[in-house]
Amino acid sequence: MTAVDADARQWEYTTYAPAGETCPACGVPIKTLESCRRGMLARRDSSPIVAYWHTACAPREAGQ
Template sequence: MATRETDAADTVDTYEYATYAPTPEICPSCCMPIPAGQLTRRGMFARQDGPAVVAYWHTRCVRADGSR
């Protein structure tokens, strides 16, 4: 049976889409506040002790390839 090596693209977390922050949030990348209504990138933030949670990032904190 053939095995496949893990490609870097398989392990990179990407953002789901751009949206507006519904409430004031804290950006996980820079730890700065995001005001409600500001354009952000929405994604899932994995936790080891429970299910993933929705998180919002500043658009300036997004890498060019869309990863965190």
């Protein structure tokens, strides 16, 4: 395992989104049983929230 593998700022894991989730990158709803990425989405005036991205839409840099 490298330091990058243990970096907690990276994506948590590949998962399935709850019903009704929309990808913040492309604005398209995530289908039921569609593999996606789970991570935190920063908000300007509040604490971060959990968000789900299509695998192809997920930002490449850690912490985004």
